[in-house]
Amino acid sequence: MRIKVLDHPLVDHKITVLRDKNTPSPIFRQLVDELVTLLAYEATREIRVEEREVETPITKTVGTYISSPRPLVVPILRAGLGMLEGMTRLIPTAEVGFLGMARNEETLDIVTYAERLPEDLTGRQVYLLDPMLATGGTLIEAIKFLRKRGAEHITCVCILGAPEGIEALKAGVEGLENVDLFLAAQDERLNEKSYIVPGLGDAGDRLYGVAE
Numbered sequence: 338m339r340i341k342v343l344d345h346p347l348v349d350h351k352i353t354v355l356r357d358k359n360t361p362s363p364i365f366r367q368l369v370d371e372l373v374t375l376l377a378y379e380a381t382r383e384i385r386v387e388e389r390e391v392e393t394p395i396t397k398t399v400g401t402y403i404s405s406p407r408p409l410v411v412p413i414l415r416a417g418l419g420m421l422e423g424m425t426r427l428i429p430t431a432e433v434g435f436l437g438m439a440r441n442e443e444t445l446d447i448v449t450y451a452e453r454l455p456e457d458l459t460g461r462q463v464y465l466l467d468p469m470l471a472t473g474g475t476l477i478e479a480i481k482f483l484r485k486r487g488a489e490h491i492t493c494v495c496i497l498g499a500p501e502g503i504e505a506l507k508a509g510v511e512g513l514e515n516v517d518l519f520l521a522a523q524d525e526r527l528n529e530k531s532y533i534v535p536g537l538g539d540a541g542d543r544l545y546g547v548a549e
Protein backbone atom coordinates (compact mmCIF):
# COMPACT_ATOMS: atom_id res chain seq x y z
CA MET A 338 0.00 0.00 0.00
CA ARG A 339 1.43 3.35 -0.97
CA ILE A 340 0.72 6.04 1.60
CA LYS A 341 1.08 9.74 0.90
CA VAL A 342 0.57 12.35 3.60
CA LEU A 343 0.32 15.92 2.33
CA ASP A 344 3.04 18.24 3.53
CA HIS A 345 2.08 21.86 2.95
CA PRO A 346 1.51 24.81 5.30
CA LEU A 347 -1.84 25.69 3.69
CA VAL A 348 -3.07 22.16 4.33
CA ASP A 349 -1.86 22.34 7.94
CA HIS A 350 -3.64 25.65 8.44
CA LYS A 351 -6.93 24.32 7.07
CA ILE A 352 -6.71 21.18 9.22
CA THR A 353 -6.08 23.28 12.32
CA VAL A 354 -9.25 25.29 11.69
CA LEU A 355 -11.15 22.01 11.08
CA ARG A 356 -9.94 20.68 14.42
CA ASP A 357 -11.18 23.77 16.30
CA LYS A 358 -14.38 22.77 18.07
CA ASN A 359 -15.73 26.30 17.60
CA THR A 360 -15.58 26.13 13.80
CA PRO A 361 -19.21 26.13 12.63
CA SER A 362 -20.61 23.66 10.06
CA PRO A 363 -20.62 26.04 7.07
CA ILE A 364 -16.91 26.83 7.52
CA PHE A 365 -16.17 23.18 8.27
CA ARG A 366 -17.83 22.11 5.01
CA GLN A 367 -15.94 24.76 3.07
CA LEU A 368 -12.59 23.64 4.53
CA VAL A 369 -13.28 19.97 3.80
CA ASP A 370 -14.05 20.96 0.23
CA GLU A 371 -10.82 22.94 -0.09
CA LEU A 372 -8.73 20.15 1.44
CA VAL A 373 -10.24 17.59 -0.92
CA THR A 374 -9.26 19.69 -3.91
CA LEU A 375 -5.66 19.66 -2.70
CA LEU A 376 -5.81 15.93 -1.89
CA ALA A 377 -7.44 15.11 -5.20
CA TYR A 378 -4.65 16.86 -7.07
CA GLU A 379 -2.17 14.40 -5.54
CA ALA A 380 -4.46 11.37 -5.54
CA THR A 381 -5.16 11.64 -9.27
CA ARG A 382 -1.52 11.86 -10.29
CA GLU A 383 -1.80 8.36 -11.75
CA ILE A 384 -5.23 8.71 -13.26
CA ARG A 385 -5.33 6.74 -16.50
CA VAL A 386 -5.00 8.88 -19.59
CA GLU A 387 -4.71 8.42 -23.30
CA GLU A 388 -3.23 10.55 -26.03
CA ARG A 389 -5.51 11.79 -28.77
CA GLU A 390 -5.40 14.43 -31.42
CA VAL A 391 -6.80 17.86 -30.68
CA GLU A 392 -7.18 20.74 -33.08
CA THR A 393 -6.27 24.15 -31.64
CA PRO A 394 -7.17 27.38 -33.47
CA ILE A 395 -3.59 27.24 -34.80
CA THR A 396 -2.76 23.62 -35.55
CA LYS A 397 -3.33 19.97 -34.79
CA THR A 398 -1.45 18.42 -31.87
CA VAL A 399 -1.62 15.38 -29.64
CA GLY A 400 -3.08 15.99 -26.20
CA THR A 401 -3.93 14.10 -23.01
CA TYR A 402 -7.44 12.99 -22.10
CA ILE A 403 -8.74 10.97 -19.15
CA SER A 404 -9.29 7.55 -20.67
CA SER A 405 -12.30 5.24 -20.64
CA PRO A 406 -13.79 3.63 -18.67
CA ARG A 407 -14.50 6.73 -16.61
CA PRO A 408 -13.06 6.82 -13.07
CA LEU A 409 -15.57 6.02 -10.32
CA VAL A 410 -15.74 8.22 -7.23
CA VAL A 411 -17.35 6.58 -4.17
CA PRO A 412 -18.07 8.69 -1.09
CA ILE A 413 -18.83 6.69 2.06
CA LEU A 414 -21.98 8.22 3.55
CA ARG A 415 -22.46 10.36 5.47
CA ALA A 416 -19.19 12.11 6.06
CA GLY A 417 -17.66 11.17 2.70
CA LEU A 418 -20.40 13.14 0.99
CA GLY A 419 -18.68 16.31 2.19
CA MET A 420 -15.74 15.35 -0.03
CA LEU A 421 -17.67 14.59 -3.20
CA GLU A 422 -17.91 18.01 -4.79
CA GLY A 423 -14.22 18.79 -4.29
CA MET A 424 -13.34 15.55 -6.04
CA THR A 425 -15.75 15.82 -8.95
CA ARG A 426 -14.71 19.43 -9.53
CA LEU A 427 -11.31 18.05 -10.47
CA ILE A 428 -12.65 15.04 -12.40
CA PRO A 429 -15.95 16.30 -13.84
CA THR A 430 -16.29 13.26 -16.10
CA ALA A 431 -16.13 10.79 -13.20
CA GLU A 432 -19.07 8.55 -12.44
CA VAL A 433 -20.28 8.61 -8.84
CA GLY A 434 -21.38 5.62 -6.76
CA PHE A 435 -22.50 5.61 -3.14
CA LEU A 436 -21.79 3.41 -0.14
CA GLY A 437 -23.70 4.07 3.10
CA MET A 438 -21.80 2.72 6.10
CA ALA A 439 -22.05 3.46 9.79
CA ARG A 440 -19.81 2.46 12.64
CA ASN A 441 -21.68 1.27 15.73
CA GLU A 442 -20.01 3.46 18.34
CA GLU A 443 -20.32 0.76 21.07
CA THR A 444 -19.29 -2.40 19.20
CA LEU A 445 -17.39 -0.67 16.35
CA ASP A 446 -19.16 -3.09 13.96
CA ILE A 447 -19.76 -1.65 10.51
CA VAL A 448 -23.27 -1.65 9.07
CA THR A 449 -23.64 -1.20 5.32
CA TYR A 450 -27.07 0.42 5.03
CA ALA A 451 -27.03 1.58 1.42
CA GLU A 452 -25.23 1.06 -1.85
CA ARG A 453 -25.66 2.40 -5.33
CA LEU A 454 -22.75 1.21 -7.43
CA PRO A 455 -22.29 -0.32 -10.86
CA GLU A 456 -22.54 -4.14 -10.69
CA ASP A 457 -19.27 -4.63 -12.52
CA LEU A 458 -16.24 -2.60 -11.49
CA THR A 459 -13.72 -4.61 -13.50
CA GLY A 460 -11.08 -2.32 -14.97
CA ARG A 461 -12.44 0.79 -13.22
CA GLN A 462 -10.21 3.19 -11.37
CA VAL A 463 -11.98 3.76 -8.05
CA TYR A 464 -11.53 6.70 -5.66
CA LEU A 465 -12.97 5.99 -2.22
CA LEU A 466 -13.73 9.06 -0.10
CA ASP A 467 -14.03 9.17 3.69
CA PRO A 468 -12.62 11.96 5.85
CA MET A 469 -11.77 9.70 8.81
CA LEU A 470 -9.64 6.57 8.97
CA ALA A 471 -9.91 5.61 12.64
CA THR A 472 -9.88 1.85 13.41
CA GLY A 473 -9.95 1.19 9.67
CA GLY A 474 -13.07 -0.99 9.98
CA THR A 475 -15.13 1.13 7.60
CA LEU A 476 -12.47 1.41 4.92
CA ILE A 477 -11.67 -2.33 5.08
CA GLU A 478 -15.39 -3.18 4.62
CA ALA A 479 -15.69 -0.69 1.78
CA ILE A 480 -12.63 -2.08 -0.01
CA LYS A 481 -13.97 -5.64 0.37
CA PHE A 482 -17.31 -4.49 -1.05
CA LEU A 483 -15.66 -2.90 -4.09
CA ARG A 484 -13.42 -5.91 -4.61
CA LYS A 485 -16.46 -8.23 -4.72
CA ARG A 486 -17.67 -6.12 -7.64
CA GLY A 487 -14.37 -6.61 -9.44
CA ALA A 488 -12.53 -3.40 -8.55
CA GLU A 489 -8.82 -3.96 -8.56
CA HIS A 490 -7.06 -0.66 -7.99
CA ILE A 491 -8.55 1.49 -5.24
CA THR A 492 -7.33 4.92 -4.15
CA CYS A 493 -8.50 5.90 -0.67
CA VAL A 494 -8.72 9.64 -0.02
CA CYS A 495 -9.03 10.63 3.64
CA ILE A 496 -8.43 13.79 5.61
CA LEU A 497 -7.20 12.32 8.93
CA GLY A 498 -5.77 8.87 9.54
CA ALA A 499 -4.77 7.15 12.79
CA PRO A 500 -1.73 4.83 12.89
CA GLU A 501 -4.01 2.05 14.20
CA GLY A 502 -6.25 2.34 11.14
CA ILE A 503 -3.31 2.26 8.75
CA GLU A 504 -1.98 -0.89 10.42
CA ALA A 505 -5.46 -2.46 10.31
CA LEU A 506 -5.65 -1.77 6.57
CA LYS A 507 -2.26 -3.39 6.04
CA ALA A 508 -3.39 -6.47 7.96
CA GLY A 509 -6.97 -6.68 6.72
CA VAL A 510 -6.84 -5.94 3.00
CA GLU A 511 -5.67 -8.36 0.34
CA GLY A 512 -3.82 -7.14 -2.73
CA LEU A 513 -2.33 -4.16 -0.91
CA GLU A 514 -0.14 -3.37 -3.90
CA ASN A 515 -3.35 -2.18 -5.55
CA VAL A 516 -4.41 0.14 -2.75
CA ASP A 517 -3.19 3.71 -2.34
CA LEU A 518 -3.93 5.94 0.63
CA PHE A 519 -3.81 9.75 0.55
CA LEU A 520 -4.11 11.65 3.83
CA ALA A 521 -4.10 15.36 4.59
CA ALA A 522 -2.57 14.49 7.99
CA GLN A 523 -1.65 11.50 10.08
CA ASP A 524 -2.71 11.88 13.69
CA GLU A 525 -1.26 10.46 16.91
CA ARG A 526 -3.58 7.66 18.02
CA LEU A 527 -7.10 6.58 18.90
CA ASN A 528 -8.67 7.26 22.29
CA GLU A 529 -10.57 4.70 24.39
CA LYS A 530 -13.70 5.32 22.29
CA SER A 531 -11.74 4.84 19.05
CA TYR A 532 -11.91 8.51 18.12
CA ILE A 533 -8.88 10.01 16.44
CA VAL A 534 -6.60 12.08 18.72
CA PRO A 535 -6.20 15.04 18.38
CA GLY A 536 -8.71 14.57 15.55
CA LEU A 537 -11.66 16.77 14.82
CA GLY A 538 -14.50 14.88 16.53
CA ASP A 539 -17.25 13.14 14.58
CA ALA A 540 -16.82 14.30 11.00
CA GLY A 541 -20.40 13.43 10.00
CA ASP A 542 -21.86 15.38 12.91
CA ARG A 543 -19.62 18.38 12.27
CA LEU A 544 -20.58 18.44 8.59
CA TYR A 545 -24.27 17.71 8.88
CA GLY A 546 -25.36 17.90 12.54
CA VAL A 547 -25.76 15.22 15.18
CA ALA A 548 -27.15 11.90 13.90
CA GLU A 549 -30.09 10.49 15.88
Ligand SMILES: O=P(O)(O)OC[C@H]1O[C@H](OP(=O)(O)OP(=O)(O)O)[C@H](O)[C@@H]1O
Pocket residue numbers: 413414415416417438439440441467468469470471472473474475476502531539540541542548
Ligand atom coordinates in the same frame (compact mmCIF):
# COMPACT_ATOMS: atom_id res chain seq x y z
O1 LIG B 1 -12.19 3.75 10.80
P1 LIG B 1 -13.45 3.53 11.54
O2 LIG B 1 -13.22 3.16 12.98
O3 LIG B 1 -14.37 2.57 10.86
O4 LIG B 1 -14.19 4.94 11.65
C1 LIG B 1 -14.30 5.81 10.60
C2 LIG B 1 -15.73 5.98 10.16
O5 LIG B 1 -16.48 6.67 11.17
C3 LIG B 1 -17.11 7.80 10.55
O6 LIG B 1 -18.35 7.47 10.03
P2 LIG B 1 -19.63 7.17 10.95
O7 LIG B 1 -19.77 5.71 11.20
O8 LIG B 1 -19.59 8.05 12.16
O9 LIG B 1 -20.83 7.56 10.02
P3 LIG B 1 -21.30 9.04 9.54
O10 LIG B 1 -20.39 9.41 8.42
O11 LIG B 1 -22.70 8.83 9.13
O12 LIG B 1 -21.17 9.97 10.72
C4 LIG B 1 -16.16 8.17 9.45
O13 LIG B 1 -16.73 9.00 8.49
C5 LIG B 1 -15.74 6.83 8.91
O14 LIG B 1 -16.66 6.31 7.98
Ligand SMILES: O=c1cc[nH]c(=O)[nH]1
Pocket residue numbers: 416469471531532533534536537538539540541
Ligand atom coordinates in the same frame (compact mmCIF):
# COMPACT_ATOMS: atom_id res chain seq x y z
O1 LIG C 1 -12.46 10.46 15.28
C1 LIG C 1 -13.34 9.89 14.59
C2 LIG C 1 -13.43 8.50 14.49
C3 LIG C 1 -14.39 7.96 13.71
N1 LIG C 1 -15.27 8.76 13.07
C4 LIG C 1 -15.21 10.11 13.17
O2 LIG C 1 -16.01 10.82 12.57
N2 LIG C 1 -14.25 10.64 13.93
Ligand SMILES: [Mg+2]
Pocket residue numbers: 416539540541542
Ligand atom coordinates in the same frame (compact mmCIF):
# COMPACT_ATOMS: atom_id res chain seq x y z
MG1 LIG D 1 -20.24 9.79 12.33
